[in-house]
Amino acid sequence: MKKSSMTYLEKLLNAPSPTGYEDGARNIWRAEMKSFADKVYGDTHGNSFAVLNEKGKRKVMLAGHIDEIGFQVQSICDGVIKFQPLGGFDTNIIPGRRVIIHTAKGDVPGVIGKKAIHLMSADERKKTTEFRDMWIDTGIYDEEELKKTVEIGDPITYGYTLEHLAHDVYVGRGVDDRIGAFIIGEVLRNLKGKNLGDLAVYAVATVQEEIGLRGAVTAAGSIKPEFGFAVDVCHCLMPGVGKDVVGDVTMGSGAVVTRGPNINPKLFDLVVKTAGKKNIAFQRDAACRGTGTDANAMQLSSGGVACQLISIPNRYMHTPVELFDMKDVESAIALMTETILAVDKKTSFVI
Numbered sequence: 001m002k003k004s005s006m007t008y009l010e011k012l013l014n015a016p017s018p019t020g021y022e023d024g025a026r027n028i029w030r031a032e033m034k035s036f037a038d039k040v041y042g043d044t045h046g047n048s049f050a051v052l053n054e055k056g057k058r059k060v061m062l063a064g065h066i067d068e069i070g071f072q073v074q075s076i077c078d079g080v081i082k083f084q085p086l087g088g089f090d091t092n093i094i095p096g097r098r099v100i101i102h103t104a105k106g107d108v109p110g111v112i113g114k115k116a117i118h119l120m121s122a123d124e125r126k127k128t129t130e131f132r133d134m135w136i137d138t139g140i141y142d143e144e145e146l147k148k149t150v151e152i153g154d155p156i157t158y159g160y161t162l163e164h165l166a167h168d169v170y171v172g173r174g175v176d177d178r179i180g181a182f183i184i185g186e187v188l189r190n191l192k193g194k195n196l197g198d199l200a201v202y203a204v205a206t207v208q209e210e211i212g213l214r215g216a217v218t219a220a221g222s223i224k225p226e227f228g229f230a231v232d233v234c235h236c237l238m239p240g241v242g243k244d245v246v247g248d249v250t251m252g253s254g255a256v257v258t259r260g261p262n263i264n265p266k267l268f269d270l271v272v273k274t275a276g277k278k279n280i281a282f283q284r285d286a287a288c289r290g291t292g293t294d295a296n297a298m299q300l301s302s303g304g305v306a307c308q309l310i311s312i313p314n315r316y317m318h319t320p321v322e323l324f325d326m327k328d329v330e331s332a333i334a335l336m337t338e339t340i341l342a343v344d345k346k347t348s349f350v351i
């Protein structure tokens, strides 16, 4: 990864971007795309579009969702903040975390509080933690002062940032799926100045994926692409999680290329053929139904779109410590860049 791209990736991953409140990362993504794309624009939903060769008659859409799971302020009572989830959480890993409340007046730090183990009954200790058992403590215990500081609906993210662990492994918050928004932008950057012929390339940082693939629905509906790639994270092998659950996918062995009903078989063949020709490492994965990704929304839009899902293996999805391997990121960027360049006049995705 080039140093300048790494600096941008770090900024993008560290920006707050909870579902429905994606401004932080959106502004960074759009500014970066403006440095090389032919056109950058937004829509009423919050999606961001960066385009190359807009007059091309065949449209390809690259989707990476820019939203991350987060929380929002539900109410203020007893000097603490009650909060709601934006996206799917394992409530067992929420208590004890640092959070940041993003208010109109600036960031307010807090922690997620819960009754200490000493104060729990034997029954309470066996129970799964629920949202009603937790609150956010800011250290501001005067209710009037707290109400002046924080507003109902203010978005909240975990207070964690990107860190290098070892080798090519990084850990961060919101890797799902700002790494996808980053990757599609890098593909667009690679395609800049290349002969795209009749292809118009749309990179789209979609919003609200975490609550039902919502941004991809509106974005694909407005672009009406012929084919497209969705980039997201996927689960992989780890202790206690075997091949019967996640397939034969490991971190660091290359981007994951999915096959199944959500995927156009001709586009899949082109990706695999291109990987072979260009010597790009990748892994295969099977999905027997619509995937829980933007590829599903895209495939079902506008009379049908030929889709390929490309995934980055990820450990600890939907926690503040999501792990990924930079080798898989490089593989995904190369795979999509080369596949798009391999599309010619004879390429058809009609089955």
Ligand SMILES: [Zn+2]
Pocket (backbone or CB within 6 Å): 176, 177, 210, 318
């Ligand atoms: Zn997710």
